[in-house]
Amino acid sequence: MIPRWFLPVGIITLCLALVPFAIVAKIRSTKSTETRPQIIFDMDQQPKFKAQAVNGLFADGRAMRPRVPGTIPRGELQEDDHLYRGKTGGEWATDFPMEVTSRMMQRGRERYDIFCLPCHGYTGDGNGIVSQRAESLREGIWIPPLSYHSDVIRSKPxxxxxxxxxxxxxxxPAYGTQIGTEDRWAIVAYIRALQRSQNATIDDVPAAKQSKLR
Ligand code: HEC
Incomplete structure (x- = not known):
């Protein structure tokens, strides 16, 4: 025979046993900017200065330190004029500072499609989707991107x-801060390919395939 108190005590115990789960569920679903209560600290929290924060240690009060004038960070000495500024002997370079490979061309195509295509379009004719949209808004202040296929741009070194x-x-706008040096050269190589593709003659097609086109 089960004692009479067993049922009420059992139900209450069961309910109390669910409370921790309810608390966990509540905490997990509530958004809070407060840090969670921690029993063991480990190294989760350490004093540090976040970006744009104030640091009274410095006279100007900025935690983010500007570059010290006259110094160059390690690995950022950009001595090579050809590679970093596209110049040889004070003039615009007419050749690439590295070997142009098919891999570089692929990379250039990919980077071009990400960064330049929205304005300059797939073939570099200056009719990208951003340009089309800007034209359709007819605000009158949009300067359309130049086509790469004019004689002027084709003759640029x-x-x-x-x-x-x-x-x-x-x-x-400038893309020097967003696109790495090698990638910028890769894009240049791809622009050259686009220019060639849009100004090609039958003689650019391999001899074996010429007859098919004719
Ligand atoms: C936000 C739109 C936009 C994007 C993105 C853009 N361009 Fe342009 N680009 C222009 C415009 C506009 C001009 C014409 C500027 C003018 O004449 O005022 C131009 C001009 C040019 C020219 C001709 C410059 C000359 O010598 O006259 C080249 C080359 C060029 N862009 C290459 C690129 C490359 C490569 C990229 C990708 C890294 C790129 N552009 C991304 C808008 C863009």
Missing amino acids: VGNLFNTISNGIRSM
Whole structure:
């Protein structure tokens, strides 16, 4: 025979046993900016200065320290004029500072599609989706991207194109801080490929396939 008190005591115990789970569920679903209560600290919390924070230690009160004038961070000595500025002997370089490989070309295509295509379009004719949209808004202030296929741009030395990507030109923004040095050169190589593709003649097609086209 089960004692009479067993049922109520059993139910109460069962309910109390669920309380910890309810608390955990509540904490997990509540958003809070407070740090969680911690029993064992480990090294989870350490004093540090976050970006843009104030640090009274310095006279200007900034925790983020500006570069010290006259110094260069390790690995950022950009001595090579050809590689970093697209110049040889003070003039725009007419050749690449590295060997142009098919791998580099693929990389250039990929980077071009990410960074330049929205404005300059798939073939570099300057008719990208951003440009089309800006034109359709008819606000009258949009300067359309230049086509790569004019004689003027086709005759630009590769060093000059590299400089345009790095530092921007007139109303086109600079991409030097977003795209690495090698990648910028890869894009230049791909622009050259686009230019060639849009100005190709039958003689550029391998002899075996020419008859098929004719
Ligand atoms: C936000 C739109 C935009 C993007 C993105 C953009 N461009 Fe341009 N680009 C322009 C515009 C606009 C011009 C014409 C500037 C002018 O004439 O004021 C231009 C001009 C150029 C020219 C001609 C410069 C000259 O010598 O006259 C080249 C080359 C060029 N862009 C390359 C690139 C490359 C490579 C990229 C990708 C890294 C790129 N652009 C990304 C808008 C863009």
